[in-house]
Amino acid sequence: MRAEIVTVGTEILLGQIVDTNSSWLARRLADIGVDLLYTTTVGDNMRRMVDVFSCARDRSDAVIVTGGLGPTQDDITREALAEVCGRPLGRDETIAVKIEHIFTSRGREMADSNLRQADVPQGATVIPPQWGTAPGLMVPAWPDGQTPPGRDRGCVFYAVPGVPAEMKEMFERAVAPDLVRRAGTTVTIRSREIKTWGLPESRLAEILSGRFAALESSDNTTLAFLAGEGVVRVRVTVKARDEAEAESLLDAEEALIRELVGDAVFGSGTETIESVCIGLLDAAGLSLAVAESMTGGLVGAWLTRVPGSSAVFRGSAVTYTAEAKTRVLGVPVEILEEHGPVSEPVAAAMATGARQLYGSNVAVAVTGSAGPSTQGSELGEAYLAVDIEGDVEVVRVHFPGDRERVRIFATATVLDLLRRRLQARSPHRAVEPSAEGRP
């Protein structure tokens, strides 16, 4: 099964937005065993879109088109597909009613142009919208049942909205299942990421060099490194006869990697540093509070991304000024004056203050300088505290980079400290892949 991606949008060609859809789709296509051979970006221009679509139809079995499905005059993916596939547009009344309903249920007036989104090439299958108003389309490129000469299957265009959340939802619900069905593949390809924090990629590569060499002759398992924002991931990809065999190969490889890398591994699969912390706290029957300064709420925001975090997370006191640290968290004025807000005793007092304010067993605290300069401290300097039932540990760290990078690193690092302290209380956890770790 040979696929390609076509991204429609002049704003991408002007460099105004970055196309993140293509790399997400590329990864998902690899997961389901579909070969991606090309990606192309083209502007909202009829002649050029028709050229690109025609070329894609002639060389690929599946073309995933993102963008150009909106209600405005420059959204012409529907028209271009109708022309390339020789399937004139007609209005789909069911979809038209659905779009009108979306507007009335939100108490909004609908512009007439929104009904253009109910125009569908003849013989196409509509993917009803879930969140937005734009339906997706599955359009056979050739007349029904026809396979072009020299090809073993026809070509289908899968058109989905360019808004990432809508695109992903429609891909999972409708496009991926159709691709798998059409591919009729019997090989099961599965990947899992083993996630680490605190080791540079080069050090990890060194640790795993023997395993990489051993797998060079393997015909069912490959490893690769993925890095980004401090989290270095090892992706394991396996080929197997079925789901059960794939899972058992992944489990074996994950156990091996965890043994080699040790406690820098914080999780795998869909686990995140915050979901691992929530899971460990929940298992130990502990509740959590946070005190934050330079991260401004990011630690709380990450923790509450985890569904069910309310079982352990009580809240976070963001204290951005010295006065707030005293008023809200009870940090003594003398400590602030003597050591400055970015200091070990202030971090410790913030953690203990948060634990008492929220009445939790555990608290973490971050105080630091993400710039512009905070009195007496260096840019990127931070103190991270973890208080478990009154037992407080503080670590000084120094992060390179710009404001946002420093804040993200501080958030991940304080959660990783919490994770290590909780795992030290139940040491077996570190090498056992959890059930949630499986994608």
Next chain:
Amino acid sequence: MRAEIVTVGTEILLGQIVDTNSSWLARRLADIGVDLLYTTTVGDNMRRMVDVFSCARDRSDAVIVTGGLGPTQDDITREALAEVCGRPLGRDETIAVKIEHIFTSRGREMADSNLRQADVPQGATVIPPQWGTAPGLMVPAWPDGQTPPGRDRGCVFYAVPGVPAEMKEMFERAVAPDLVRRAGTTVTIRSREIKTWGLPESRLAEILSGRFAALESSDNTTLAFLAGEGVVRVRVTVKARDEAEAESLLDAEEALIRELVGDAVFGSGTETIESVCIGLLDAAGLSLAVAESMTGGLVGAWLTRVPGSSAVFRGSAVTYTAEAKTRVLGVPVEILEEHGPVSEPVAAAMATGARQLYGSNVAVAVTGSAGPSTQGSELGEAYLAVDIEGDVEVVRVHFPGDRERVRIFATATVLDLLRRRLQARSPHRAVEPSAEGRP
């Protein structure tokens, strides 16, 4: 001058690395007035690379190729260009010596394969490497001096390394100057985005349809819509003789759009909803506190993304449980019991509690359900409160989508409510583009 970008690399098609080069190049091409019509990604495969390069040669005046110039066997950009341009490879001895020198000066041994990097298509110009070992190439697509029929200039391939730092350095040093020289252009192109919250894209298109129509005959100004995560942006692009004329055209068009669209416009250029709120509070001499439940710290995290936010932002009390709302913010137990945590009176009491806790003039509060279900409330339901010096307003909203989308929409909407109330106190601000609004 019609350009396109070809990115070479199987790792991108597997989703293992994200292609950030294309969007960087797209922006730089727009800056220097070169039209970018396509971007394509292709794997390290000779036949497919030759197909993509041939197609690019036939439709573009300039093709910027990134990647495939390294020393290993799968780096075959040189060979593919040699074939497409009919210019056999020959070793460039000056470059060969330079590459050997790079290795000896770093005290490293050179693998023989590195000398492949000194192979150059006949008649090509070499861009010597500055940081890495890979030279860039400028290769005329047609025999020297020849312009293909129906075209006003020939086509040149500009091949640069895929490593972002090396690519950028070579583009600035050699490719951009050559493009500007070949284009012979003196036009300055500038864009600015006008940002709105609260109107669907289709409604905005209706409001601006007259202006769109009027600009159809303009040869210096164009408009386009960009949407994503609720913020709908109108992009104005102007062509002018110089920077000053471009800025004055942008100012005039921005003023017109603000007048037509009204207070749904919250900012322009690099402004964000949070930076506008910080600016308005600072100008009015007001300080801000936040109380958050379902957003978990996101409102505070957004506000503190703005450098200098510490001038107005005191902190945020994240209260994720009913008990925390009472302990930290003093929300009366009777109100929580009677109305439930997701209710108008609780939102109002949270805002007032935060204002008193932090001793600020202004506070905003969010309470809602991002799922899994909160007792007695609907998924996506939220109450947003703004308290300005004791004057409290609460709005009920309902957002579609998943957990993260609901949280982002709630954060942006409560900040937009604050923005509108602050602007209502100083009505002229809404139609005056601020200095920071200019990119």
